[in-house]
Amino acid sequence: MSTYVRRLTRSGDLVVDLFCQGPAVVRETVTAGRRALGLSVNPVLLVAARMGLGHPEVDALNAAFTRLADSLKGDVPLHRYMDSLYHSACPTCGAPGTAAWLAWDRDGDYPFEKAVRCPRCEGVQEGAPDDADVESARRVPPRALAYHYALNHVAPSDHPARGRAAELVELYTPRNLSALMDLAMRLEGLETDDETQLALTGALLDCFDAGSSLDPPAQTPHGEERTRPRTLRVPPRYLERNVWLCFEERVLNLVHRLEAGDRPPRLPQAEESAALARGEAQGYGLVGRAARDVGQVIPPGSAALIFADPPRPDAVFWALSALWAGWLWESPAARRLRPFLRRRRFGWEWHWRVLGAALQAAGPLLTPTGRLITLFTEPQGVNGGSDVLLESTCLATSDAGYTLEGWGYEPETGYQMTWRWTGTEPAPPADAKVLGRHLRATAGQRLVDTLRKRGEPTGWALLHGSAYVELVERGLLRRATAVPKETKEAKENSPPALAFTADAVRHAFESAPLIWLTDSEGKKRELGWLADPGGAGEPLADRVGTLVWELLAKRRTWEREKLVDAVYAQFPGALTPDLKLVEMCADSYSVQEGATLHLRPEDNPLQRAAEIEVTRDDLAELGRRLGFHVRRGGGWDVCWLEEGRETYAFAISATVALGPYLLTRRPVDEGAQRCLIVPGGRAGLVDLKLQRDPRLAQAVDADEWQFIKFRHLRRLLQEEDLDRHALKTVLGLDPIVEREAAQIPLF
Numbered sequence: 001m002s003t004y005v006r007r008l009t010r011s012g013d014l015v016v017d018l019f020c021q022g023p024a025v026v027r028e029t030v031t032a033g034r035r036a037l038g039l040s041v042n043p044v045l046l047v048a049a050r051m052g053l054g055h056p057e058v059d060a061l062n063a064a065f066t067r068l069a070d071s072l073k074g075d076v077p078l079h080r081y082m083d084s085l086y087h088s089a090c091p092t093c094g095a096p097g098t099a100a101w102l103a104w105d106r107d108g109d110y111p112f113e114k115a116v117r118c119p120r121c122e123g124v125q126e127g128a129p130d131d132a133d134v135e136s137a138r139r140v141p142p143r144a145l146a147y148h149y150a151l152n153h154v155a156p157s158d159h160p161a162r163g164r165a166a167e168l169v170e171l172y173t174p175r176n177l178s179a180l181m182d183l184a185m186r187l188e189g190l191e192t193d194d195e196t197q198l199a200l201t202g203a204l205l206d207c208f209d210a211g212s213s214l215d216p217p218a219q220t221p222h223g224e225e226r227t228r229p230r231t232l233r234v235p236p237r238y239l240e241r242n243v244w245l246c247f248e249e250r251v252l253n254l255v256h257r258l259e260a261g262d263r264p265p266r267l268p269q270a271e272e273s274a275a276l277a278r279g280e281a282q283g284y285g286l287v288g289r290a291a292r293d294v295g296q297v298i299p300p301g302s303a304a305l306i307f308a309d310p311p312r313p314d315a316v317f318w319a320l321s322a323l324w325a326g327w328l329w330e331s332p333a334a335r336r337l338r339p340f341l342r343r344r345r346f347g348w349e350w351h352w353r354v355l356g357a358a359l360q361a362a363g364p365l366l367t368p369t370g371r372l373i374t375l376f377t378e379p380q381g382v383n384g385g386s387d388v389l390l391e392s393t394c395l396a397t398s399d400a401g402y403t404l405e406g407w408g409y410e411p412e413t414g415y416q417m418t419w420r421w422t423g424t425e426p427a428p429p430a431d432a433k434v435l436g437r438h439l440r441a442t443a444g445q446r447l448v449d450t451l452r453k454r455g456e457p458t459g460w461a462l463l464h465g466s467a468y469v470e471l472v473e474r475g476l477l478r479r480a481t482a483v484p485k486e487t488k489e490a491k492e493n494s495p496p497a498l499a500f501t502a503d504a505v506r507h508a509f510e511s512a513p514l515i516w517l518t519d520s521e522g523k524k525r526e527l528g529w530l531a532d533p534g535g536a537g538e539p540l541a542d543r544v545g546t547l548v549w550e551l552l553a554k555r556r557t558w559e560r561e562k563l564v565d566a567v568y569a570q571f572p573g574a575l576t577p578d579l580k581l582v583e584m585c586a587d588s589y590s591v592q593e594g595a596t597l598h599l600r601p602e603d604n605p606l607q608r609a610a611e612i613e614v615t616r617d618d619l620a621e622l623g624r625r626l627g628f629h630v631r632r633g634g635g636w637d638v639c640w641l642e643e644g645r646e647t648y649a650f651a652i653s654a655t656v657a658l659g660p661y662l663l664t665r666r667p668v669d670e671g672a673q674r675c676l677i678v679p680g681g682r683a684g685l686v687d688l689k690l691q692r693d694p695r696l697a698q699a700v701d702a703d704e705w706q707f708i709k710f711r712h713l714r715r716l717l718q719e720e721d722l723d724r725h726a727l728k729t730v731l732g733l734d735p736i737v738e739r740e741a742a743q744i745p746l747f
Contacts (some may be wrong), residue, residue: 014277041337048202061254100124114129214234232319277298290358301365305373313347349498397417463509581692623640628642649668656689
């Protein structure tokens with residue numbers, strides 16, 4: 001995000017986060033000296049954004065927490081009352097303690113395990129609950145005051161979402177619901193500064209999440225990482241966490257981070273977002289508005305850059321957001337979320353149309369040179385699959401009048417797409433059958449072209465993105481939106497636009513001359529390759545390594561980020577390499593001194609060329625010493641022959657470009673040992689390449705290649721007693737994986 005802001009905007013420009021889901025866009029924008037405006041219809045997400053743009057004072061936070069803990073519940077301080085809700089005997093020693101959590105059987109309505117903080121044992125003890133635990137849990141009746149308070153704040157008695165709201169409220173045990181509502185009511189009336197109030201609100205939101213009954217027992221506080229629930233249904237076995245302990249831990253963790261210096265910098269916030277949008281104020285603003293209403297906040301032609309990370313159609317997330325917003329705020333922003341209570345499922349056809357409406361509203365707000373940047377990762381397991389978000393985004397932007405200027409996909413960061421708004425015109429009518437054939441043929445050809453250009457097996461996500469980019473660039477997705485005609489009969493016989501294009505691309509994958517590779521154990525991997533690899537280019541991994549070496553050789557020093565950027569500038573779009581490969585190439589060819597990188601001294605072109613020539617001479621000398629006839633040429637750097645037949649064939653590669661050696665069957669006599677001599681500093685890169693490309697690993701196994709490091713060869717030359725038998729033992733070691741303990745005795 002920072003790179004886009006720096007390169008596509010100037011100081012003082014306005015940058016918009018159209019679907020603000022956190023602080024990143026705003027923080028990077030303001031830090032770069034631009035104005036930032038974030039919009040979200042979800043006040044919970046705006047809390048997440050605000051928390052990353054400033055921090056409370058430690059003393060103020062401690063004081064506010066103390067006042068909250070000491071506020072009275074009846075005639076008892078709140079923290080003592082909360083502790084009393086979760087009183088439990090230690091399962092180890094029987095001393096009075098406080099339950100950290102209880103694991104419940106939903107159908108039997110009984111706890112079967114608990115964890116108790118025991119002052120006598122000085123730790124958390126786990127064991128079986130007793131009758132007192134059951135009695136304590138049921139001391140709060142199911143329809144107590146807290147239940148009605150929670151329900152009424154989310155949906156009044158006459159609201160159509162009342163029934164659905166009741167289902168969500170019942171995701172909490174009566175005890176936890178009572179504790180949460182007590183905290184919410186007291187936090188609302190707490191007198192403190194805005195940043196402290198925000199921090200406590202964030203801690204309480206975390207408790208709303210942790211305090212529900214949606215987590216199975218495996219997700220205990222000391223166990224595995226919690227996963228987002230996919231349905232709003234209490235699992236057969238669930239956890240009831242101690243709400244007060246959760247809240248206390250969140251606040252104390254924040255205090256500790258602040259005391260340790262982990263504080264997001266405070267950024268200037270404009271008093272009025274409208275003034276910020278007009279350029280009359282600096283800093284940032286956060287607006288609780290839907291993205292489709294962005295035109296009511298920002299004047300036309302005033303945004304230099306718009307970021308869009310499309311919201312996921314996650315019904316669970318949006319329903320819980322509506323529930324929590326209703327508990328925290330009596331505001332128009334909270335009420336605007338109420339429709340999400342009733343929607344149990346968000347279809348992707350609905351998603352792309354709503355997204356398209358928002359993007360269409362945003363288009364006229366861009367300056368003549370402005371850009372829209374869509375950045376997103378695929379949502380695993382959200383409503384129907386892991387690849388539909390790309391399809392929905394491409395369809396929406398095409399329909400909204402945007403032209404694609406550049407794109408890339410990297411597994412760690414997802415899809416990055418740069419768009420220019422050109423205006424919307426009605427799409428011409430399209431015949432479904434003709435367009436379907438065109439979509440399939442175009443996507444299929446793009447898949448083949450992409451693999452030929454990359455020259456190596458490629459993952460599904462990048463291939464999928466490449467196919468959709470081709471459909472966008474040719475205007476075919478735009479035409480697909482016009483498939484449902486005006487007449488009722490045509491609409492009934494025409495498939496929805498998103499399903500129509502997705503089906504065409506799926507058929508393209510199935511009919512294209514591709515194969516899906518397996519690993520050494522025969523397991524299928526999501527790596528596509530050409531059934532006929534004729535005409536394929538040099539493997540991308542080899543080209544990336546060569547470019548990194550050339551860049552380091554041309555310039556004395558590099559900042560790591562700029563070196564990585566320079567590599568990506570040469571491999572855009574379908575050629576985008578994965579970051580792990582680029583970083584490994586940088587590490588293989590460079591040495592870091594302070595904040596900069598420079599070429600390893602031994603990789604200086606002249607020095608490396610001289611070393612390779614010396615290595616050839618060393619191989620020749622060693623071969624003669626072992627009684628072989630030595631020959632150079634014939635596709636190999638050096639060959640050792642016995643009785644006219646090649647016994648060992650050596651190739652030397654300073655850049656470990658493996659494709660020319662492993663994928664091209666160089667002529668050699670049957671039974672000859674193939675060896676590739678590589679610099680020791682390339683071991684990690686060789687290993688990564690073998691992991692990335694099953695063809696390379698299979699070639700190593702099939703042709704029994706051996707890898708030898710330069711330094712190992714030098715050690716062999718120093719061994720006066722080395723004979724042919726000892727040589728086979730040495731070559732049997734795997735120098736790609738360091739085994740120094742095994743190698744030392746041999747040298």
